[in-house]
Amino acid sequence: MVTLLNTVEDKVARDICRDYADAPDSLLEILHEVQHKHGHLTDEALRTIAQALNISRAEIHGVVSFYHDYKREVGAKLTFKICRAEACQAVGAKELIAEAEKAFGTKLDASAKDVALEAAYCLGNCALGPAVLVDDNLYGRVDVTKLQEIVARYKAKTS
Ligand code: FES
Incomplete structure (x- = not known):
C-alpha cells in the first residue's frame, strides 16, 4: 500500500481543531496548543489544521511566519x-x-x-x-x- 506523505494527518492537531469546533477564528489558539504539544509546528500539523479549518496552507504559513513565537523547528530546551x-x-x-x-x-x-x-x-x-x-x-x-x-x-x- 502506498501512503502519500502530504495526506498524512496529525492526530494531535486534528483533536485540537475539533476542540475548537474547526473554527477559523481560533487559528492562533490552535497553533499555540499544537506547538505546546509538539514543541514546534510540523508540516503535517499545518496541513491538518488547514484542512480542518478549511483555510489555505498559504494563509497558515503567513500567520506562522508573522508571529515570532511560532516555531517550525524543534526549539532550544x-x-x-x-x-x-x-x-x-x-x-x-x-x-x-x-x-x-x-x-x-x-x-x-x-x-x-x-x-x-x-x-x-x-x-x-x-x-x-x-x-x-x-x-x-x-x-x-x-x-x-x-x-x-x-x-x-x-x-x-x-x-
Ligand atoms: S514594558 Fe511591559 S513588561 Fe516590559
Whole structure:
C-alpha cells in the first residue's frame, strides 16, 4: 500500500481543531496548543489544521511566519526572553540583556547550544519591570543579581 506523505494527518492537531469546533477564528489558539504539544509546528500539523479549518496552507504559513513565537523547528530546551519595551528599558533592561548575553555566550535573538535568548516587547508586567520570561515563568523586578540566580537555576536544569 502506498501512503502519500502530504495526506498524512496529525492526530494531535486534528483533536485540537475539533476542540475548537474547526473554527477559523481560533487559528492562533490552535497553533499555540499544537506547538505546546509538539514543541514546534510540523508540516503535517499545518496541513491538518488547514484542512480542518478549511483555510489555505498559504494563509497558515503567513500567520506562522508573522508571529515570532511560532516555531517550525524543534526549539532550544530553554527560551529566555527579556523585555526591552520602554518601561523595562527605563529601569535597567539593557544591563540585563548584556548580562544574559555574557552568561549564555550568545547575542539577543540568537540561540546558544540549548538556550534561545530573545527580546520581548512587553510581557504585561510593566509595573514590575524589568521583566524576564523563562519558558512559562515570569519574573519581575529583575536586577543583575536576580538574573544571575535565574540563569544559574535554569543552566543546572538543562545540563
Ligand atoms: S514594558 Fe516590559 S513588561 Fe511591559
